[in-house]
Amino acid sequence: MANYIHVPDGAPAVPKFNVTVDEHDFRSGALKLMKELRPHWKPSEVKMKPFTDGITNKLIACYMGSVMQEVVLVRIYGHKTELFVDRQNEVKSFRVLQAHRCAPRLYCTFNNGLCYEFLPGTALEPDHIRSPSVFRLIAGQLAKYHGIHAHNGWVPRSNLWLKMGQYFSLVPTHFEDAAKNLRFSLEVPSGECLREEMLWLQQNLSVLGSPVVLCHNDLLCKNIIFNQSAGNVKFIDYEYAGYNYQAYDIGNHFNEFAGVNEVDYSQYPGRDFQLMWLRAYLEAYKEHRDHSSEVTATEVEVLYVQVNRFALASHFFWGLWALIQAQYSTIDFDFLGYAVLRFNQYFKMKPEVTALSFP
Structure with a gap:
């Protein structure tokens, strides 16, 4: 719902990766993203936990170790949601809000989703x-x-x-x-x-x-x-x-x-x-x-x-x-x-x- 959102000068650039994550079999796609975002993580040790609350998209937490200390959230866009969600506008809004310290860090976008920082709470x-x-x-x-x-x-x-x-x-x-x-x-x-x-x-x-x-x-x-x-x-x-x-x-x-x-x-x-x-x-x-x-x-x-x-x-x-x-x-x-x-x-x-x- 915006007809003009301006991302402030100096806002960090958001990389886009040519990766598609399958919503039903997400592990391999999510691991490709972790290889880019967290190259020091061993793929065999990356744990993934899907969240089930959302009714628009699929959300998966990727983390290492026994506790969810450092977490990367992978959000896979819901089927056909591009019909009614302006994804470019979403990324702009995310970056504007991040610049005003109102949002978590946006790590990257990929072909059918985005990755961002997990907020504790x-x-x-x-x-x-x-x-x-x-x-x-x-x-x-x-x-x-x-x-x-x-x-x-x-x-x-x-x-x-x-x-x-x-x-x-x-x-x-x-x-x-x-x-x-x-x-x-x-x-x-x-x-x-x-x-x-x-x-x-x-x-x-x-x-x-x-x-x-x-x-x-x-x-x-x-x-x-x-x-x-x-x-x-x-x-x-x-x-x-x-x-x-x-x-x-x-x-x-x-x-x-x-x-x-x-x-x-x-x-x-x-x-x-x-x-x-x-x-x-x-x-x-x-x-x-x-x-x-x-x-x-x-x-x-x-x-x-x-x-x-x-x-x-x-x-x-x-x-x-x-x-x-x-x-x-x-x-x-x-x-x-x-x-x-x-x-x-x-x-x-x-x-x-x-x-x-x-x-």
């Missing part, structure tokens, strides 16, 4: 992100992302609507599997209905005055690494990073309080929690933007309305994404069911959040 769960000590860290780190200035005073624009339109054009019209197709036709809104909603979102949200900033755009719990000993959080996975509406990034994060594998939208944060979170965020954001950190109740209320309306766009965006994944992904996940959940929640929330009024 715990990938969070929905129940962690409510704790006052942790939510303040998350709000502060997101404010740091949003406070990264665009290059040379360039005024960034969001291409959320363009991206949404691209996703809409990739949504399948039917599925080969009869049972899946029946479920699709019964439970997913029609193409005409989705087109109308997409237009409604653009007309109603683009006029809310939410600033366009550098966003993560995919701040689910597992993309937040909490390092207890260092007392900080870092965000990982920048596939969807880029310039977007500030309120979208926050609303998207609030939607993720519901979880991914067992989605429970009763966990969406209530008004009191949101106001605390948004105040902590605005204090940090103003600090990063070199303004005074004085935050008024009105500013918090305005952001509250913007965020809850943009949460609708997040549901809609990931609903479209899940329909595309249902067609192409080789990952064992019920993408069609996930799309149904996101669209149902969109239509449930819509009257509630459109009734909210600005102070």
